[in-house]
Every structure is written in structure tokens, then in C-alpha cells.
Amino acid sequence: MQPILEMRGITKTFPGVKALSDVNIDVRPAEILAVVGENGAGKSTLMKVLSGVYPHGTYSGEIHFEGSERKFGKISDSEDSGIIIIHQELALVPLLSIAENIFLGHETAKYGVINWFEAITRTKDLLKKVGLNEHPNALITNLGTGKQQLVEIAKALNKKVKLLILDEPTSSLNETDSNALLALLMELRSQGISSIMISHKLNEISKVADRITVIRDGMTVDTLDCHAEKISEDRIIKAMVGRELTDRFPPRTAQIKDPIFEVKNWSCYHPLHAERQMIKNIDLHVKAGEVVGIAGLMGAGRTELAMSIFGKAYGQKITGEVFIHGKPVDVSTIPKAMDAGLAYATEDRKTYGLVLIDHIKHNITLANLDGVAKYSVVDDLVELAIANKYRRELGIRCSSVFQTTVNLSGGNQQKVVLSKWLFSGPDVLILDEPTRGIDVGAKYEIYGIINKLAEAGKAVIVISSEMQELLGISDRIYVMNEGKFVAEMPAKEASQEKIMRAIMKSYGQKND
Amino acid sequence: MTDTTQVKPDFMRFIKSNIRDYALLLSLLAIMVFFQFNTNGTLFKPVNVTNLLLQNSYIVVMALGMLLVIVAGHIDLSVGSVSGFIGAMAAVLMTGTSPNPDLFTVPKFDFVTASILCLALGAAIGAVQGYFIAYYKIPAFIVTLAGMLIFKGLALSVLGGASVGPLPETFQLLSTGFIPDIFGVQMFGAPFNLLALLIGTVITVVLIFFNFRTRSSQLAHGLAEEPQAIFYGRNVLIAVALVGFSFIMARYKGLPTVLVVMFTLIALFMFITTRTTFGRRIYAMGGNEKAAKLSGVNTERLTFWIFTIMGALAALGGLIFAARLNVATPKAGAGFELEVIAACFIGGAAVTGGVGKIIGAVIGAFIIGVMNNGMSIMGIGIDWQFVIKGTVLMLAVFLDVYYKNKG
Numbered sequence: 001m002q003p004i005l006e007m008r009g010i011t012k013t014f015p016g017v018k019a020l021s022d023v024n025i026d027v028r029p030a031e032i033l034a035v036v037g038e039n040g041a042g043k044s045t046l047m048k049v050l051s052g053v054y055p056h057g058t059y060s061g062e063i064h065f066e067g068s069e070r071k072f073g074k075i076s077d078s079e080d081s082g083i084i085i086i087h088q089e090l091a092l093v094p095l096l097s098i099a100e101n102i103f104l105g106h107e108t109a110k111y112g113v114i115n116w117f118e119a120i121t122r123t124k125d126l127l128k129k130v131g132l133n134e135h136p137n138a139l140i141t142n143l144g145t146g147k148q149q150l151v152e153i154a155k156a157l158n159k160k161v162k163l164l165i166l167d168e169p170t171s172s173l174n175e176t177d178s179n180a181l182l183a184l185l186m187e188l189r190s191q192g193i194s195s196i197m198i199s200h201k202l203n204e205i206s207k208v209a210d211r212i213t214v215i216r217d218g219m220t221v222d223t224l225d226c227h228a229e230k231i232s233e234d235r236i237i238k239a240m241v242g243r244e245l246t247d248r249f250p251p252r253t254a255q256i257k258d259p260i261f262e263v264k265n266w267s268c269y270h271p272l273h274a275e276r277q278m279i280k281n282i283d284l285h286v287k288a289g290e291v292v293g294i295a296g297l298m299g300a301g302r303t304e305l306a307m308s309i310f311g312k313a314y315g316q317k318i319t320g321e322v323f324i325h326g327k328p329v330d331v332s333t334i335p336k337a338m339d340a341g342l343a344y345a346t347e348d349r350k351t352y353g354l355v356l357i358d359h360i361k362h363n364i365t366l367a368n369l370d371g372v373a374k375y376s377v378v379d380d381l382v383e384l385a386i387a388n389k390y391r392r393e394l395g396i397r398c399s400s401v402f403q404t405t406v407n408l409s410g411g412n413q414q415k416v417v418l419s420k421w422l423f424s425g426p427d428v429l430i431l432d433e434p435t436r437g438i439d440v441g442a443k444y445e446i447y448g449i450i451n452k453l454a455e456a457g458k459a460v461i462v463i464s465s466e467m468q469e470l471l472g473i474s475d476r477i478y479v480m481n482e483g484k485f486v487a488e489m490p491a492k493e494a495s496q497e498k499i500m501r502a503i504m505k506s507y508g509q510k511n512d
Numbered sequence: 513m514t515d516t517t518q519v520k521p522d523f524m525r526f527i528k529s530n531i532r533d534y535a536l537l538l539s540l541l542a543i544m545v546f547f548q549f550n551t552n553g554t555l556f557k558p559v560n561v562t563n564l565l566l567q568n569s570y571i572v573v574m575a576l577g578m579l580l581v582i583v584a585g586h587i588d589l590s591v592g593s594v595s596g597f598i599g600a601m602a603a604v605l606m607t608g609t610s611p612n613p614d615l616f617t618v619p620k621f622d623f624v625t626a627s628i629l630c631l632a633l634g635a636a637i638g639a640v641q642g643y644f645i646a647y648y649k650i651p652a653f654i655v656t657l658a659g660m661l662i663f664k665g666l667a668l669s670v671l672g673g674a675s676v677g678p679l680p681e682t683f684q685l686l687s688t689g690f691i692p693d694i695f696g697v698q699m700f701g702a703p704f705n706l707l708a709l710l711i712g713t714v715i716t717v718v719l720i721f722f723n724f725r726t727r728s729s730q731l732a733h734g735l736a737e738e739p740q741a742i743f744y745g746r747n748v749l750i751a752v753a754l755v756g757f758s759f760i761m762a763r764y765k766g767l768p769t770v771l772v773v774m775f776t777l778i779a780l781f782m783f784i785t786t787r788t789t790f791g792r793r794i795y796a797m798g799g800n801e802k803a804a805k806l807s808g809v810n811t812e813r814l815t816f817w818i819f820t821i822m823g824a825l826a827a828l829g830g831l832i833f834a835a836r837l838n839v840a841t842p843k844a845g846a847g848f849e850l851e852v853i854a855a856c857f858i859g860g861a862a863v864t865g866g867v868g869k870i871i872g873a874v875i876g877a878f879i880i881g882v883m884n885n886g887m888s889i890m891g892i893g894i895d896w897q898f899v900i901k902g903t904v905l906m907l908a909v910f911l912d913v914y915y916k917n918k919g
Contacts, residue, residue, distance in 0.1 A: 338808045344806070355803055362796070
């Protein structure tokens with residue numbers, strides 16, 4: 001069959017680095033091609049070449065689409081041909097409605113006057129196609145990430161998409177939304193629309209992909225046909241990292257001691273809607289040397305729980321008690337929570353974790369500047385020594401600690417965030433989605449760091465949407481749903497099914 | 513791709529990564545040379561250099577505070593009005609003039625008490641504005657716009673719509689005084705203030721000594737990014753500029769008092785921004801307020817203090833200006849905020865916050881100052897002066913953005 005897209009011998013260099021060298025990929029009509037590779041392997045660069053972000057002439061090689069060579073000079077050129085890319089960070093305007101967003105830049109207008117009737121009717125059709133049950137006038141800001149993703153796809157469909165490119169589409173979605181999205185991709189495939197899906201989630205890929213192209217160090221290393229043979233995850237991982245990963249989780253022997261962190265009867269309300277209770281009477285405890293996982297779907301209230309404990313950084317009307325080493329502590333502000341021995345590494349490192357325009361050294365010491373200062377005067381050499389120590393211990397890959405954090409890969413950014421919190425010297429670490437958007441190799445390193453922390457006698461809480469990860473690294477798992485803990489189980493006895501069952505059962509209880 | 517390879521520090525790379533600073537300094541030099549020629553050498557005449565400093569001292573002083581405000585991601589439009597209001601208060605307190613003698617009288621204060629009261633009042637004004645910005649999250653633009661109107665009105669009110677003066681002579685010395693000569697040397701048949709030259713030389717030696725000490729400590733830890741040639745060149749330039757400058761000043765009346773105040777403050781603020789935890793937190797907050805807050809930085813208190821400092825500096829600027837004119841007028845301070853803000857942006861501060869240097873703001877202030885002075889000597893009308901200054905501001909920020917996007 002004639003491929004709908006062929007990229008031949010694509011080479012793209014940036015000053016000093018060869019980002020892509022002789023990459024070849026092709027997409028057949030009505031197929032889902034998964035593109036996988038470690039962070040920094042060149043996937044995003046390749047997609048930017050394809051979509052015209054890097055215009056023709058800034059790379060070498062050829063792009064053939066629907067049988068003819070294309071030379072896209074800008075993004076709208078590729079969009080006009082029917083190639084539409086949906087970025088990881090969604091490009092919707094939050095305070096505009098669904099319909100306004102879908103027709104943004106392509107308004108159903110005559111002489112500049114918008115025909116709202118037509119826009120709304122067409123939006124309704126599009127929303128039906130993507131299975132989103134919302135009114136076209138609903139504001140984007142009131143939709144969850146999963147629904148926003150569907151709006152993006154509806155927007156693409158409106159532009160007569162022939163090839164849909166999704167960059168990490170499910171990275172911020174919960175299991176249900178992810179499955180809905182994957183089902184939609186398969187539905188589109190049956191209508192003849194091809195997709196390229198960039199993803200780190202191998203289980204999802206094996207669910208929907210027809211073929212898998214693996215990119216490593218800017219080169220295509222392998223293309224696997226999922227219909228010809230059964231592709232195991234280990235097979236993909238091996239191609240990605242170029243080495244066998246015998247185990248996806250580092251081994252660890254837990255040495256669990258006395259409880260050092262306890263939260264009793266914790267409740268909290270939504271910061272804007274004072275009547276909405278987000279956290280409902282939660283009790284939790286973590287022992288020294290223990291890694292406790294908090295499982296749950298997106299919106300279960302896990303981040304809200306963590307942030308409300310960490311200096312009331314979220315919510316209002318917060319009630320409950322926190323004990324560290326058996327003594328009640330005041331966590332009413334972030335500095336007080338930190339003094340008490342708490343640390344919270346955010347799920348959103350770019351918005352809440354790092355000062356991206358600043359370099360690694362300054363980011364590492366930010367939470368404990370007094371630790372490198374005397375009489376409020378920063379000692380540069382001490383600070384540098386600290387930064388280099390964490391760079392070495394956590395394996396932050398960078399040219400020097402003076403490198404700006406915006407230029408680091410996701411995994412290295414996460415290591416900088418972790419360094420910052422380690423340097424603040426906490427007893428209790430809450431890690432919120434510590435491996436989101438990070439490649440397999442870096443994940444393994446992060447797990448290793450978590451193990452070390454536990455071995456050092458810290459109490460570690462890990463919030464994650466990847467159940468396998470929680471099962472792999474925790475000693476004990478709390479299952480959270482709708483602001484409550486609905487189950488607690490030792491990780492040895494837990495399984496994905498058990499966790500899901502606990503969540504589903506808790507929905508049932510509500511209807512009683 | 514993730515890991516950029518280790519690059520050896522070299523000449524071109526260093527120049528490239530610090531291009532903004534060099535461009536700024538070169539622009540100032542170019543502007544000075546340009547006006548030196550076009551004013552037939554008037555610009556660098558001792559009396560004019562002294563004047564230039566006196567004319568710009570209050571802008572520089574306020575620009576120091578404004579840089580903190582801008583790096584923190586805010587703006588302060590009220591500094592002009594506040595400085596005018598404080599100048600008016602100072603005049604009223606020092607002369608004991610009541611705006612409405614029928615209703616009440618104003619006791620006469622000595623100039624020291626009055627000055628201290630005025631500085632405290634300025635800090636209090638900044639604190640109130642900072643309180644609304646920090647704790648109620650009202651945009652600084654709105655709060656200080658309101659402040660601009662309020663204090664413009666209050667200045668008019670306390671002066672009763674008229675000029676109040678003259679001010680005590682001892683107070684005037686703040687702006688018109690010079691460090692007196694103790695040697696009484698003659699040069700070129702005119703009195704030569706050897707003390708000024710000596711002070712300038714001593715400061716130069718001390719500065720260069722510290723530069724070399726930092727350098728050797730950097731070298732010892734393998735941290736010296738600056739190439740040897742640039743380091744020496746920079747120090748020679750500092751020496752020539754400072755000694756030459758004090759030589760010029762010595763040929764007139766010596767070092768003005770206000771210069772001492774200004775240099776002390778510049779040094780203090782450079783120290784605060786580059787070396788202290790307070791300064792570091794300002795940059796972090798301006799770079800990413802949410803991340804700074806979640807890292808335990810008390811962003812509200814920080815913002816509050818920044819505006820308090822700004823208020824005190826605006827007050828100091830007002831005092832210097834009043835002392836210079838020897839009278840408080842209702843129009844004093846008008847438009848200062850624009851020059852102060854322009855100085856920071858010409859000096860490389862970013863509107864988005866997180867970026868900016870004290871030395872940049874100072875150089876920016878002098879670029880504007882030299883242009884004001886030079887254009888006035890050349891006889892360019894006030895109309896075109898505005899046009900030219902506006903163009904320079906636009907060009908500076910445009911080049912900033914353009915080169916940032918390019919690389």
C-alpha cells in the first residue's frame with residue numbers, strides 16, 4: 001500500500017548538536033504509528049520538522065505526503081495539507097468557549113461577522129464525533145484535561161485532518177480518559193484517518209498501535225509491526241535504550257521502623273467554591289524507611305491532599321492534625337511546614353517546580369538558601385559545592401551546574417527538583433507524579449533515588465497515576481477516590497485489578 | 513541532544529554570552545563620545561560633568577529601587593509623585609509653612625529631623641502600596657497608578673498650590689555640597705582638589721584589589737569563566753574611568769556630597785542583589801512566583817519589603833531634588849517615574865520579571881542623563897528630546913527581545 005506520509009533521510013542540526021540524523025519514517029493510510037524513544041531522542045524535533053515549525057530548508061531530507069513532495073514553510077502550510085499536531089501542552093484559550101476555540105482563526109464568518117448559529121451546530125456535530133458530552137458554549141477552563149484533549153481533536157477534525165499527530169496525549173489523563181482517547185483514535189482509524197502517537201506509555205501503545213517506530217539518539221533504530229508478531233514491552237524498551245532492562249524497578253529491601261508522619265482527620269474545601277469538600281476526613285501515616293503510594297484516578301484529590309498538608313498551599317477551611325515523630329506540628333504556612341520537616345515535589349515541575357530562566361545551582365538551593373548563607377549573605381563556593389554534590393549523587397546530566405534549567409530534559413529537570421528538596425533536609429517527602437513525562441531510563445534512576453531516601457530513614461509518599469509504578473516501588477498503598485481513602489493495602493497483596501475494584505466499589509457506595 | 517557537551521570557556525563564547533552588558537556599556541561610551549564632539553567638548557568639562565551627576569543623582573537613586581520592583585515582576589508608577597510629595601513635605605516641615613495658616617500652623621523642624629521624618633513617610637507610603645499589592649494581589653500597575661494620582665494631589669495640597677522655599681542651607685548641601693579640599697594644591701593656575709583625586713584613586717585600588725581576590729578564588733576552584741584578557745581589560749577600564757573621572761571632578765570643586773550617597777547606595781544594592789538571600793529570592797520570585805512560593809519563599813512579605821524600599825528611595829530622590837532646587841514646587845517629580853522605569857529597561861531588565869542588574873539600571877540612567885544633558889547643550893528643543901529618548905528606549909528593548917529570540 002502507498003504510504004500517506006514518508007519522511008526520507010531527515011537530518012536536522014542545531015549549533016553544536018545533531019538532533020536528527022537520517023531519520024526515515026512512513027505512515028500508511030488508516031494506521032496508528034507509535035513513535036517511541038527516550039526523552040531527547042529527537043521525537044519532538046522530528047514532529048516539528050513535519051509540521052513546519054522548522055521550515056523547509058532548515059533541515060535536509062524530503063517529506064512526501066499523499067504522493068507528492070511537500071516543502072512546508074510554516075505551520076499553517078502543513079495544517080492546510082491536513083497534518084495537524086496536538087502538543088503536550090494544550091493550545092486552547094481557557095476563557096473562551098469550546099466553539100470559539102474550535103473555530104479560532106477559522107471563524108464561520110462573513111465580512112468579519114461571525115455566524116454563531118453555524119458555529120454552534122457544527123461544534124455539536126464535532127463533539128458528538130469525539131464523544132464529548134458538553135455544550136459548545138462551555139468554557140475550556142471548566143473542563144478537565146481529558147475533555148480538553150478531546151476538544152483539541154475536535155478542532156483538528158474541523159480542519160479536515162488526514163494525519164493527526166499526538167505528542168504524549170495521555171500523559172496528564174487518568175485511566176478512564178486515556179482509554180476513551182485511545183478508543184477515539186481507533187474510531188478515527190476506521191474512518192481512514194492516520195495518527196502518529198508519541199508516547200512513553202508502552203501498555204497503551206501495544207493496545208492501539210499498528211506499527212512502532214523506535215528513535216534513539218536522533219536515528220530510527222527499528223520499526224516493529226504489531227500485527228506480524230506479538231511485541232513485548234521489554235522488546236520495545238530494549239530498542240529504546242539499546243540495552244536490556246532486566247527489571248524496570250530497582251530491587252530494594254525495606255527496613256521499616258516507627259511511624260514518623262501522621263495525619264489525622266484531614267479535611268479541606270475547594271479554594272473558590274467554599275461548599276465543595278475536596279478532602280474528606282483522611283487519616284494517614286508513614287513509617288521511617290517506608291515508601292507509601294497513593295493511587296487514584298485524576299481528580300481523586302491526591303494533589304489537593306498533599307498541597308493542603310504542605311503549608312495549606314491548596315484549599316480553604318482546612319482542618320485536621322499533623323504529627324511528626326509523634327508531636328503535633330504547625331503546617332499552616334509553607335515555611336512552617338518545611339521547618340517541621342516536610343517537602344513536596346510538585347507534579348508540574350515547569351509551573352510550580354523550577355525557575356526555568358535560572359540555572360541549576362540557584363534552583364537547587366532555593367528551598368534552603370539559609371543553608372548556604374551566613375548572615376543572609378550567600379557563600380558562592382559553598383553553594384557551588386552543594387550543587388555539584390547533588391549533580392553527582394543524582395546523576396543530573398548537564399554541561400555544568402550553570403546550565404539554565406529550561407534546557408534540561410524532563411528527567412534531569414525532575415532530578416533538579418528532587419535535589420532542591422533533598423537539600424532542604426526533610427524527614428517526610430511527598431513526591432507528586434515524580435516520573436511524569438520521563439523516559440524509561442530516567443524513571444529507573446528516580447526509583448533508585450526514592451529507594452535511597454527510604455533507606456536513609458525518610459518517610460516517602462509517592463503519588464502516581466501509573467499503577468504499575470506504585471506497585472513496583474511502594475511498601476504500602478492507599479487508594480483514594482473522590483477525596484477519601486477507600487482502601488489501604490500492602491503492595492505485596494495489591495494488584496491493578498484490586499486497586500481499580502476499590503475505586504469502582506467506592507463509586508457504588510455513594511449511590512447507596 | 514539532552515546533554516550539551518562540555519564547552520571550553522573561550523573568548524568569543526564569553527563575549528557572546530555577555531553581549532548585552534558590553535552592548536550597554538559601549539552604547540553609553542558611544543553616546544558620550546558623540547556628544548563630546550557635537551557639543552565641542554563641553555560634555556566632559558569639569559563643571560558639566562559635575563552638573564550631569566547632580567542632575568541625575570535622584571534618577572539613579574530611584575532606579576535602584578525600581579530595578580528590584582521590576583525584577584520582582586512588578587512596576588511602580590507612583591515614584592515621581594511620591595518624590596514630589598516628599599519634597600513638598602520636607603519644605604513645609606523645614607520652613608514651618610502652613611498651606612492654610614488660618615486653619616492650623618506647622619511647627620518648624622530642624623533639617624535632620626525633617627529629613628528622617630520624610631524618609632520614614634516615604635517608606636510608609638511604599639509599605640501601604642506594597643501591602644495592597646502583596647497581600648490583596650491587586651496589580652502593582654493599578655495600585656501605583658492610584659498612588660501617582662493621590663500623591664500628586666497631596667503635593668499640591670501641602671504646598672497650597674505655591675512654591676515653598678528657600679530651604680535651610682545645611683540641607684541644600686545634600687545636593688550642592690562638595691567634600692572640602694584639605695591640600696589647597698594649584699594646577700593649571702586653578703585650584704585643584706587633590707583630595708577628590710586621592711579618594712578616587714583609593715576607591716579604584718580597593719575595587720581592583722577585590723576584583724583580583726575574587727578572580728584568584730575563582731581560579732582556585734576552576735570557576736573563572738571570564739578570559740584573562742577580558743579580566744585585565746575590564747580592570748584597566750575601571751581604573752581609567754574612575755581615576756579619570758575623579759581627575760575631572762578635582763579640577764572643578766571636588767566630589768559632590770550626593771555622589772557619595774549615590775555610590776554608597778549603588779554598592780549596597782549591588783551587594784543585596786548579587787550576594788544576599790533577599791536578593792536571590794527576588795530573582796526567583798520574578799522568574800517563577802509559584803515555584804518560589806512552593807519552595808518556602810514568603811513572596812508576600814518579599815513584595816511588601818520591595819515596595820517599602822522603593823518608597824524610601826523615592827523619598828530620598830525627592831529630598832535630593834528639593835535640596836538641589838532649594839525650593840519645593842508643585843511640579844516637582846512630574847515624569848520622574850518614566851525616566852526611572854526607562855533607565856531599568858534600557859539597562860536590560862525584563863518586563864516579565866526575573867532578569868535585570870543594578871549596574872544595568874545605573875548605566876541606563878546615565879544613558880538617559882547624558883542624552884538629556886548633551887541634547888540641551890546642543891540646543892535641541894524639548895519636543896525632539898522626547899522623541900529621541902522614546903526612540904532609544906524602544907530600540908534598546910527591541911534589540912533585547914530580538915537577540916533573545918534569535919539565540
